Amino acid sequence: MASSSTSKLFHVGRSLLGGLHKRAHGLPTSYELTCSDLFSQQLRTFIQMRTNLKVVDNSGAKKVMCIQALKGKKGARLGDTIVASVKEAQPGGKVKKGQVVYGVVVRAAMQRGRCDGSEVKFDDNAVVLINKQGEPIGTRVFGPVPHELRKKKHVKILSLAEHIA
């Protein structure tokens, strides 16, 4: 109950901010930082149960909802594996709506420490679907992914990725 109400609030906040942003775009800004949805209020917390994530491969799923983080008490972070249920899928894809799938979190809005002590964070929460053996279901990966995936033995995702950050 509580979680549903908070999610509703969150959506309202996002739409309000979106409106503000449109108005801001009307102004003439010669400045580089007119990033389209830089801070569209992506939640900067752990990936936990009921977190909605974008799917950034061509497996056919568009959006999934996390139903279980396979590691960590509080939830999953950048590079962790989750179990998710497909909420939106393209027709004719490899996965169908309602299917339960595994996925690797390749982008997270919550910052994650790097091996040298600095931190890295991303624009949104995104996932790449994998099968039980840990091989990606799709054949392409969109957007930047962190090089920490190598440590997690997801070299295939790294080699498919466009950009490595």
Add this chain to the structure above:
Amino acid sequence: MRLEKCWFCSSTIYPGHGIQFVRNDAKIFRFCRSKCHKNFKMKRNPRKVKWTKAYRRLHGKDMTQDSTFEFERKRNRPERYDRNLAENTLKAIKKITKVRADRQEKHIANRMKGKKAQERKEAAKELEQSIHLIKAPAALQQEPSLTLPKAKVKVSQQQPEDNRMEE
């Protein structure tokens, strides 16, 4: 190991410091500390924030064009190690930093050159235009109406020692 520059204040980021934000178009924004990160999140323009290098460069506060800046450059090919070369480089670094500091000092001195004369000019002008605001001390002594009247204050004659004894 690479020393990056902060996106906001252009200072050097040493390994293990700061945070980096990766936008969805894979542009990386590196920040040296939370101050710079917060300013970025507030969507401030570093060219308009006075303490950043970008502002100082834009407004001619710092030296921008100098041959000593040419040494600091991004090189994508690693150099083959050569002991003599490394030794000479280490020697040169000290010298170059000294040269750069001297030139910077000179630049600032040049920038401040006309300041003193201008201040003096302004002071002279003020003195000329608003001398009527002050009166000479001799005039005050002659006319008592210009000074404040001396107020009389009553001093209580009670002795505190008696009170203490009673208690």
